Amino acid sequence: MAAHLAILLVEDDVALRRTYERALQRAGHEVCSAGDVAEALQWLDHRTFDLAFVDYDLPDGNGADVVEYAVRHCRVSAPYCITGTADTQTVVAVTRAGCLDVFEKPVGHRRLNALIQQFIDGAEDGGADLDAWRERYAPNILGDSPALRNVLDVVRNVADSDATVLITGESGTGKELLARAVHDASPRRDRPFVALNCAAIPESLIEAELFGHTRGAFTGAVTAREGRIASADGGTLFLDEIGDMPLAAQAKLLRVLQEGTVAPIGSNDHVRIDIRVVAATNKDLEQLVEEGKFRADLYYRLAVIPVHLPPLRERIDDIPALAEAFVARASARNGRNVTGLTADALDALRRHRWPGNIRELMHTIERAVLLRRSGKLTARDIPLKFARGTVPNIPVQSAAPIGDNLDLRAAIDALERRYIEEALQRTGGNRTEAASLLGLNRTTLVEKIRKHMSA
Ligand SMILES: Nc1ncnc2c1ncn2[C@@H]1O[C@H](COP(=O)(O)OP(=O)(O)OP(=O)(O)O)[C@@H](O)[C@H]1O
Ligand SMILES: [Mg+2]
Known part of the structure; x- marks a missing residue:
């Protein structure tokens, strides 16, 4: 397994958060940090993590809330609590929520790295077990994204x-x-x-x-x-x-x-x-x-x-395996001789939003294979109308200055949230009007509001 993990860091002490963040990033890990429960849940609504380090006392709740949510939605493989005071009550609360262990501050880098190594070793064993299980019981479920692997592991x-x-x-x-x-x-x-x-x-x-x-x-x-x-x-x-x-x-x-x-x-x-x-x-x-x-x-x-x-757009790492398999299947079924996809075709597939998810991917590829007949599918063979590459002209100064974290999806989410808030403000909270300002249909807006505000 890759030694580069996705780690969620929840800590309200800004200085401490920065210290951990730097240490973890220096070790090559991807770190998403949050200063309170709401921010943490927002991350968890959008992606999955290998590890989470969660503080207990947070301004708007406590670490057990975060861990409970993460475990219930299969978002984090290994949650740990790092708390100022590991009293019995705290330990019980976070353990009950699904934490693997609780540590009392200060927790140094060496301790963190040991935990991470322990996770990597365990995941390697578990990963091999999971592969064997998949081959036996779910050979037709394709894809290797961490999100899908988490689901299959459950x-x-x-x-x-x-x-x-x-x-x-x-x-x-x-x-x-x-x-x-x-x-x-x-x-x-x-x-x-x-x-x-x-x-x-x-x-x-x-x-x-x-x-x-x-x-x-x-x-x-x-x-x-x-x-x-x-x-x-x-x-x-x-x-x-x-x-x-x-x-x-x-x-x-x-x-x-x-x-x-x-x-x-x-x-x-x-x-x-x-x-x-x-x-x-x-x-x-x-x-x-x-x-x-x-x-x-x-x-x-x-x-x-x-x-x-x-949704498929949140596990684009599944796309290559799925696409290759669908090409092979469509080609064989229809007497075609299409042998695979070019790199630019895969890139195009990764950028599409896939509102119809895997079913849409399957049909898109089937159509392309029928028309292409032989050789490899290129980006031009795959008509994708709503590629998310086509970003409208958004005034850049409205976005926060770019910090150390270059996570594009998080930035887009933050921007989306600001636009929604602005639209709601301008329309006095009228969702129908706000949706029309934003160019969304109302249901989509309501879903997005729930996504952002449930946190
Ligand atoms: N991980 C996967 N690997 C291979 N094929 C997949 C995978 N996931 C879905 N598919 C295929 O995509 C199509 C849609 O999947 P399925 O019918 O299970 O979706 P669903 O979530 O039940 O959709 P709906 O809500 O529309 O009923 C099926 O043809 C299925 O075989
Ligand atoms: Mg179904």
Whole structure:
């Protein structure tokens, strides 16, 4: 594994933060620093880290909040707490949140480096284990970004349990593929994997699909039918687009999960069932809970193991492996002789925003392969309309002066935040008008506001 790690540093003492920052950067690591909880969560919303060093007492909360968030969203592989006073209360709080260890200040560079080395050694062993596991259970999930590896590592660790897994991520990020891997890697792999797409079925039929029905249970129920829950007995039930499940069905599903029994509509004969549930959604369930559209109790029941698949633009390191594989597959399937991609083609793919994520990448490449017929795909063969290289003319003086940290994405995020704040200010907080000023549609703006302000 690379000796250059991505490290999140959370410390409110500016001088100390600078000292750590310099030492870590000198050792070749990439450091993102934050002075409070809000700033730290903003980083965590945008990317993943190998290590985190988190102070306990912070101006707007404490280190346990940061670590808890990072662990819950699979953002940091190894979180550590470095605190002024490692009293019992602090140690308990951060350990419970998921910290691997707690150190009392002062913590010198040598100590930090030892921790980092320990992480690298451990990751090398773990990395080899993960590769073997992937080959065996998830050979079709491609990509080597740290973000994807983190996700797969979580799946590997929980696959042999019956814990409910909730997979979140934008459309086309591979949620269904991952759900299948959870099943294939579990002891239930020889039993059925039954999927139900809650968005594809009319509301009125969902309950019949899930629970089944007896003959004559309702108009149109000419014969009795087994529900998906019963069909999945012994195996895995995959509830796709769970955010679209109507509230009434949610209540019944919760009861089934709590009681471990199911009765078809029209009958009171409850039969025992043994299923493992994996659910997926591209919606923000926590938000739906707040809006009263999703039951909080069901949410907690499903989100035992939350797994987030980041959008492709946040894991561009996956692009080469995916693109090469899609070229090979499209070429073979369509009787073409396209042999790969040029470096400039890969560059173009890395710059695109991929709103449709991996599905969009796959289709884009398939089209290019069909038209190209043979040789290597070049950037010109791949029409990408919305490349993010085309930055509008933004007055540079509105951005903060460029400091030591040249992380482009962080800078763009900061700029985005300023523009949104400005637009909201000018429109007196009217989101519809603000969106129009910014040239965004309203939903996109609302998502961005949540992203920035949730921190
Ligand atoms: N890591 C990956 N490696 C290879 N193929 C992938 C990967 N992730 C996704 N794909 C492919 O991309 C397509 C979309 O994936 P999938 O259907 O799992 O996405 P999804 O998150 O369920 O999308 P939606 O929310 O639209 O249902 C599929 O054809 C899948 O095989
Ligand atoms: Mg899907």
